[in-house]
Amino acid sequence: MLDPADWNDFRAECHRVVDSLVDYLKTVSDRPTWQPVPQEVKDALREALPIDGMPLSNVYDRFSKLILPYPTGNISPRFFGWVHGSGTPAGALADFLASTMNSNVGGRDHGAVYVERQVIAWFCDLFGFGEAASGILLSGTSLANLVAILVARSSQLGHDVRARGLDQRTQPLVGYASAATHSCVRKAFEMAGLGSDALRVLPIDASHGIDLKLLEAAIANDRAQGNVPFIVVGNAGTVDVGAFDPLEDLAAIARKNELWFHVDGAFGAMTILSERLRHFVHGIERADSIAFDFHKWLHVPYDAACVLVRDGAMHRRTFASEGPYITRMQRGLAAGEPWFADYGPDLSRSFRALKIWFTLKHFGARRLAAAIERNCEQAQLLAKLIEASPDFELAAPVGLNIVCFRYRGAPDAQDAANDAIAIEVQLSGRAVISATTVDGRRALRACFTNQRTTDKDVRELFDAVTDAARH
Amino acid sequence: MLDPADWNDFRAECHRVVDSLVDYLKTVSDRPTWQPVPQEVKDALREALPIDGMPLSNVYDRFSKLILPYPTGNISPRFFGWVHGSGTPAGALADFLASTMNSNVGGRDHGAVYVERQVIAWFCDLFGFGEAASGILLSGTSLANLVAILVARSSQLGHDVRARGLDQRTQPLVGYASAATHSCVRKAFEMAGLGSDALRVLPIDASHGIDLKLLEAAIANDRAQGNVPFIVVGNAGTVDVGAFDPLEDLAAIARKNELWFHVDGAFGAMTILSERLRHFVHGIERADSIAFDFHKWLHVPYDAACVLVRDGAMHRRTFASEGPYITRMQRGLAAGEPWFADYGPDLSRSFRALKIWFTLKHFGARRLAAAIERNCEQAQLLAKLIEASPDFELAAPVGLNIVCFRYRGAPDAQDAANDAIAIEVQLSGRAVISATTVDGRRALRACFTNQRTTDKDVRELFDAVTDAARH
Known part of the structure; x- marks a missing residue:
């Protein structure tokens, strides 16, 4: 009833869409990196619930006019804001396939389940997690961190925390992470009922790693004081400057103190793919759990992340639910244990494994690693341009792929000037950078997690920033 | 660097994929509803991490052989298992568009943000939530319920529960829901640190609604006893038999007792779209929060769900995070407040709003409602066939779209016989039904949330079940 009345019409429409999208991607470098949504477009998007539909081609035309010209910008080669992956055409096509199959990967016995298991197995192998390890794909590292913290909570308090909750406990659980840790770890402590006060935020040293x-x-x-330390969170790539905590040392401290050792490796964990870069994550193989994104430095389209847990049984005990409605069977569609629903919050789950599988199969680990290495070289190129410039100075050493730098002018209002430069560069359409705080002062920030960037784009970014600063 | 070396090759590959996918969807009714993944296919999928890639066409060929023939089955017109939406070709195409744009809808100022706001506004209007309401798209109702419970927790304990957590509280929070409530509500209590014991599970009455x-x-x-009641969860469509709690009465009890009133309307809330059916959710407009899926009865491809909160300020206070790295600006890309990241667990968020927007724009509410109404008629048709059959009896009244029925034979092993019938029907490839427990005994269960089902498919299901029972 919601299938096309005429499949040939639908087929023709799909071909038209393909041609238009291929043209769109092919020419992405010719358009502004970002442009604001005009008020008349916002107004045109605002409307009452459609009672009667319209032909697909009309919907697509409205999309082409009102939505497609206004992306976040991360598909552009000159996007360096926050930490955004750029996606790939192959990944987008894989999402089309996944949505066509429309599999529900909460569990049961069907193809998508085996694809997700394979994707997880690849990364368990890469990180040296053994046969007893488990993993699940999630929307982002924010949720992946939450899942890891909940497993750590179970590991500390025992399985019956699920029934009893936290309110009967007299000894508060506490965890540790550096001041450079992403705010989602604090949020995970809040959601889990531990409270953000229970996350001890430790100063960073000169290398922006946690002070051991x-x-x-x-x-x-x-x-x-009678508190119960239960987890330490290490960073593989901090969000501000791309620093790494000393993971090997953290692993030793965690073992000595019988703490769960979790690594937030949102983008930085992917250095594991590169022979030249994997020294950064030395020690990650000793973690109890690792969270990371595919939609950042592997350029899988949003959203796709993963949590791996060394003790798969503990992972499962934290989330597994039974119910008469979801009885597992020995044969048929309700077989296929273990179900992914037993390893995370969702029972309905999309087939996000497919775009990851396509990305690994089509590009291969070597080419993905080369894109990562090239981004690091580009960060060094920008750092050199900054260092040679009279207008700017580096705000932090460039260890990996993030360049934090600062406009040296306007000594009385430097913070505001730097924020203003970030905005002006964005509004110019020439590039996107963001702004952050380093050592208590505002700084400009260019993050290289972009498979489309060329050295020419780096120079264009530098010119755009220079022009913005001078005006 | 990860873009096609030759865009024309990629374009040709996309056209080939479109033709193959359109053929696949067009002929879905001709294939088995579900078939097990053969061992040799599982073996072929298992392989080491690919170091070198392969051409996209080769990856697609492997996908076509190893994955595409083994969907969950919910795209078939004869799938009646659990509660799965069937998706639409238009929705799959929209996912292709969204992945091509690859927007990150955690926040900021770009097109996807306005599409998600519009989608949420449509449903706020439908449910009679006012101007102060808020909402966010999430992966599924499981997470949507969790978000609602966390907002209710904040509302009860005050904003500082985020910092203090639950462990310092002496008076335990408790909530209420019927025994027919989905297990994800219990799981949300666990994740939030409240503990599942704090969810009081109340018996259902003869209509399968909560006993008031x-x-x-x-x-x-x-x-x-000194406990602190803080929430009551009402069901709009229980997962076992599709029953509705008396929402109007629950709203009154919640108001009288100053409890948060949350409605889990995973599929049943969508009856709001139908003039004939919306009496089922009478009272839902008095809820403090509502969770529901788009990927079930609106057939949006997985995954897509929503939580709406009447008190948008409380919603935001529960999740909003500041950080130097995500400083909001007055202009440029970092403007666009409020950011969706402030209303849920994720900072990176996919553009799942687009497939919902396409679904509403292309089909319109009237046609979507008609598909829902037709499913309810088909449930009545199956109920009549069951009642007229010597082999089966209804296990529960058919109020909406779910038919629970029981094989009358094998009096000594009826539970096992019913489970075996569900498996046999699945293995036959003729249809998929699931099994559950009703009034303490196993029952077969056919759920009609399928836009492709015709009356002929209902008769085929009945024949398949009859044949399985007799063999």
Whole structure:
């Protein structure tokens, strides 16, 4: 009843859409990196619930006029804002296939389940997690961190925390992470009912990694006060400057203190793919859990992330639910244990594994690693341009792929000037950078997680920033 | 670097894929509803991480052989298992568009944000939520219920529960829901640290709705014991038999007792679209929050769900995070407040609004409602066939779109016989039904949330079940 009245019409429409999308992607570099949505477009989008539909071609035309010209911008080669992957045409096509199959990967026995298992197995192998490990695909590292923290909570309190909750406990659980940790870890503590006060935020040292002496002191202090340390979160690629905590040392401290060791590797964990870069994540193989995104540095279209847990049984005990309605069977569609629903919050789950599988199969690990390495070289290129410029200075050393720098002028209003430059560059359409705070002062920030960027684009970014600063 | 070396090759590949997918969807009724994945296919899918890639056409060929023939089955007109939407070709195409744009809808100022706002506004209007309401798209009702429960937790304990957590509280929070409530509500209580014991599970009455007298007694009893009642969850469409709690009465009890009133309307809330059916959700407009799926009865491809909250400020206070890295600006790409990241767990968010927008724009509410009404008629048709059959009996009244029925034979092993019939029907490829427990005994269950089903398919289902029972 909702299928096309005429399949040939639908086929023709799909071919028209393909031609238009291929042209769109092919010419992405010719358009502004970002442009604001005009008020008349916002007005045109606002309307009452459609009671009667319109032909697909009309909907597509409205989409082409009102939506397609106004992307976030991360598909452009000159997008360097926050940490956004750029996607790939192959990944978008894979999403079309996944949505056509419309599989529900909450569990059961069908093809998509085996694809997701394979994707997870690849990354368990890469990170040296053994046969007993488990994993699940999720929307983003925010949720992946939450899942890991919930498993760690179960590991500390025992399985019956699920029934009893936290309110009967007298000894508060506490965890540790550096000040450079992404705010989603704090949010996960909030959601889990632990409270953000229970996350001890430790200062960073000169390399922007966690201060290990202060960490050990904090653990001892908490124990002395009757609190229960249960987790330490290490960063593989901080969001501000792309720094790495000393993972090997964190693993040792975690083991000595019997803490769960979780690594937030949203983008930085993907350095594991590169022989030249994987020294950054040395020690990650000793983690109890790892969270990372595919939609950042592997350029899988949004959204796609993963959490891996070394102790798969503990992972399952944290989430597995039974119900008469979802009885598992020995044969038929309700077989196929274990079900993914037993490893995370969702029972209905999309087939996001397919775009990851396509990305790995089509590009291969070597080519994906080369794109990552090239981004790091481009960050060094920008750093050199900044260092040679009279207008700017680096705000932090460039260790990996993020360049934080600062306009040196306007000494009385430098913070505001730097924020203003970020905005002006965005409005110019020539590039997108963001702004952040480094060592207590505002700084400009260019993040290289973009498979389309060329060295020419880096120079264009530098010119755009220079022009914005001078005007 | 990950774009096609030759755009014309990629274009040709996309056209080939379109032709193959259109043929696949057009002929879905000719194939088995579900078939097991053969061992040799599972073996072929298992392989080491690809170091070198392969041409896209080769990846697609492997997909065509190893994955595409083994869907969950819900795209088939004879799929009646659990509660699965069937998707639409138009929705799949919209997902292709969304992945091509690859927008990150965590926030900021770009087209996708305005599409998601419009989609949410449509449903706020439908449910009579006012100007102060908020909403966010999520992966499924499981997460949507969790978000609602977290907002209710904030509303009860105050904003500082985010910092303090639950462990310092002496008075345990408790909530209420019927025994027919989906297990994800219990899971949400677990994840939020409240503990599943804090969810009081109340018996259902003859209509499979919550027993209101027992609910009021339980609230009074908890108060007497020093517990703090904070939420009651009503069902708009239970997962076992498709029953509705008396929402108007629940709203009154919630108001009288100052409880948060949340409605889990995963599929049943969509009856709001139908003039004939919307009496089922009478009272839902008095809820404090509503969770529902688009990927079930609106046939949007997986995954797509929504939570609406009447008190948008409370919703935002529960999730909003600041961080130097995500500073909001007055102009440029970092403008566009409020950001969706402030209303849920994710900071990176896919453009799932587009497939919903396409679905509403292309089909219109009237046609979507007609598909829902037709499913309810088909459930009545199957009920009549069951009632007229010597082999089966209804296990519950058919109020909406779910038919629970039971094989009358094998009196000594009836539970096992019914489970076996569900499996046999699945293995036959003729149809998919699931099994559940009704009034303490196993039953077969056919759920009509399928836009492709015809009356002929209903008769084929009945024949398949009859044949399976007799063999």
